[in-house]
Amino acid sequence: MQEEIGRQVVTTDGFENIKLIGGADCTYFKDLVICCIVVLKYPTMEFVERTVHIGKISFPYISGFFSFREGEGTIRAYQKLSHKPDLLMINACGTTHPANAGFASHIGVVLDKPTIGITKRIFCGRAKIPQKGNEAQPLYHGRKQKGWLLKVLPETKPIVITVGHLTSTRSCLDITKKCLKGNKMPEPLRIAHRCAGEEKKKWGKSSGT
DNA sequence: GCGACAG
DNA sequence: ATCTTGTCGC
Numbered sequence: 001m002q003e004e005i006g007r008q009v010v011t012t013d014g015f016e017n018i019k020l021i022g023g024a025d026c027t028y029f030k031d032l033v034i035c036c037i038v039v040l041k042y043p044t045m046e047f048v049e050r051t052v053h054i055g056k057i058s059f060p061y062i063s064g065f066f067s068f069r070e071g072e073g074t075i076r077a078y079q080k081l082s083h084k085p086d087l088l089m090i091n092a093c094g095t096t097h098p099a100n101a102g103f104a105s106h107i108g109v110v111l112d113k114p115t116i117g118i119t120k121r122i123f124c125g126r127a128k129i130p131q132k133g134n135e136a137q138p139l140y141h142g143r144k145q146k147g148w149l150l151k152v153l154p155e156t157k158p159i160v161i162t163v164g165h166l167t168s169t170r171s172c173l174d175i176t177k178k179c180l181k182g183n184k185m186p187e188p189l190r191i192a193h194r195c196a197g198e199e200k201k202k203w204g205k206s207s208g209t
Numbered sequence: 210g211c212g213a214c215a216g
Numbered sequence: 217a218t219c220t221t222g223t224c225g226c
Contacts, residue, residue: 026216028217061217063214070216093215102215123215160215 006100014166022085023188035073051080094164108165115164
């Protein structure tokens with residue numbers, strides 16, 4: 001299935017103007033997956049809305065197969081959005097995947113939506129380590145560049161930016177940079193992460209823990 | 210054969 | 217991801 005998805009991935013820009021950008025993140029609580037999506041105005045990063053979907057974990061954690069663990073919940077959360085974003089930022093890799101089908105690319109194909117994958121560690125690919133603040137180094141996988149390592153803050157490890165779907169190496173770096181507001185993680189993912197944590201706390205309270 | 214391995 | 221201990225800095 002991943003090979004089939006991987007063949008459908010487009011690595012050129014498939015968007016006009018971005019007015020809304022989304023960020024997706026999942027957290028876990030007991031046997032549940034809590035998936036959260038936030039939508040922000042671009043490039044002001046002004047909050048627009050958030051949705052959540054909570055479901056039972058249906059697939060184990062296996063590196064390389066994230067889509068099957070966090071995909072369903074993320075898509076259900078996406079369907080609940082009143083304002084569909086022009087581009088979605090995902091907390092996972094995109095085309096730096098053995099089958100060209102990391103979660104960011106996979107969900108982009110399924111939703112037919114431009115996506116960018118952001119991770120804290122490299123899964124596939126090689127790159128020089130950027131040292132200076134704001135320095136970016138190309139990330140190669142196979143023979144092509146598929147993303148970047150970006151040293152956002154001088155005191156923290158660089159983030160990994162990868163092309164998801166309907167985006168290019170050039171645009172995924174430009175867009176990610178415009179989403180940075182003084183923190184290591186770009187706003188869509190930082191806010192989505194915070195929202196997921198709040199939902200978990202809320203759930204724990206109402207179910208007695 | 211052994212180690213590494215997105216969240 | 218989650219959990220835990222400890223340190224640094226605004």
